[in-house]
Amino acid sequence: MQSVYQLLFVMCVFLFQGCATQPINGGSADQRFNDFKASLIVEYWEYFPGLAITAGYYKHDDVLSVPNQTNRQKLDKFLTRSSRQLSEFSARSLSASNQTDYLVLQNHIKRLAWNLDTLKPFQWRADNYNVAREFNLILNTDYKPLNDRLRAVRTRMRYIPDYYAAARVNLTDPTLEHTLLAIEQNKGGLGIWTTLLPDKVQQSTLPETEKQQILQESSFTAEVIESHINWLEHKLSALEQQGARSFRLGKELFDQKFRLEIVSQFTAEEIYQKALAAREEIHDQMIMISKSLWLHYFPNEIYPADELTGVKRMISEISQEHVAREEFVEAIRRQIPELELFIVSNDLLELDHTRPLVVRETPAFQRGVAGASVNSPGPYDATANTYYNVTPLDHFSPEQAESYLHEYNSRMMQILNIHEAIPGHYTQLMHANKSPSLVKTLFQNSAMIEGWGLYAERMMLEEGYGDHEPELWLLYYKWLLRSVTNTILDREIHLHHLSRSDALNMMINQAFQETTEAEEKWRRATLSQVQLTSYFTGFTEIYSFREEIREALGDDFTLRDFHNQFLSYGSIAVKYIKAIMRYDLGLSKSIEL
């Protein structure tokens, strides 16, 4: 799942160490800190009006921030000032909850500053420049009357020529890969101006002259974006001839980005080593299961000499059990109550029926990537529905549908539902939205969110979901192996110059992936950095933390209490949740990282 909006994090290692004797007080320092947080967030949205829209904060819906040097300098000043204001608080004088908010904010500011002065993606990521998403959201989200939204769109649209002009000034050193993506995505967004906006204008009750003006401005906007696409295409052929910046980040930037974005107790190298070891262990488990099932599925054959070949065949055999293509959405819908029932009857965590999950076919404007995703409401609209978008398989050829259903076979579909929905992303984000701290819900950590999705799968199977069926476990391990392999790929591609063919080889032969899936993953790995590492990092930290608390609490430990409490701290980095939860459980006397 891609989080609805992704904010940024920085990591801190030097605060709050040792010194476990001072009491943590509430009181007026907290009141001042609460005021500071509130005004910081209000001001923050002025610098990120687009991000505000994706978070459900619509005050600046008529502003598009132009990515020029002047605005970067303004942001830089804002960050410096906020950092100074933050440092004026003595963290020790704050409540435990505010101490963690302090850390989250401090890291967030550092990460933004690091992006401005070190990573500088504005110079090389051509795909950063695309206005489609927020215009789409404004036009398709019913947060105020259509006429008012159209007027906001109109005002916001006027920034677009300056926006793309600034992009062309910024892009001094683009990579080929991100330039290609930018061309593709900007082309994909043209429909907003040629179809979506004109349709919405027709549906509105605006005066006829105003309608005509918007339509004219809309077609002018399409021209502006087309000419930017032209520029990108010229740039692309020049890059192809002259050579371009590599998409590979290199060790230094990769390690820094990992520290600032993932915010883990481990370093990137440690996580990479853990992933290598995990791959060995998972292979052993998969071989053991495949051997135990072999005679049942292949009574007339002996197990292959190459043990992983046996695993691959076993997976392929089991994967043939899947629903018919036209039943795909309905089969997912039917499964949600079964997952809920299992959780309630095993007392695993709290669900909230006042904030239900609505399974729906993916809306047309969100389609394009096949599969399933969750749209959770942000903290500004916490009681709104959560949608589980499932794309029907109508657009596939018979062969494509078969291949897709092979991947999302009957058992894998259950793991997918656990991950995306219950008790995975939907449940986690529903709990997060109940956190009284806006900082803990807005400033999301992707390793925590994705780690929870993976943790949920493992926990459900361990608790007996699917009756400990070996076939289900085998496919679960395939799924886990995907995240483990993502971690290995991410580091080897960005640091060790792993080639495309070696990467495909690894995915197909060591992680049992289909060729199309592996090719798609290669592409994603060239376009992202560190993100593919987030899943396994979060999983590793959550799982080992649960075991730590189980041991510390002994007979007082219950899964239900652990889960409810863990999820109550919002979507912040696992490292911070650990610190505050240990303190709240009386296992440590202060917030210690």
Ligand code: ZN
């Ligand atoms: Zn996910």
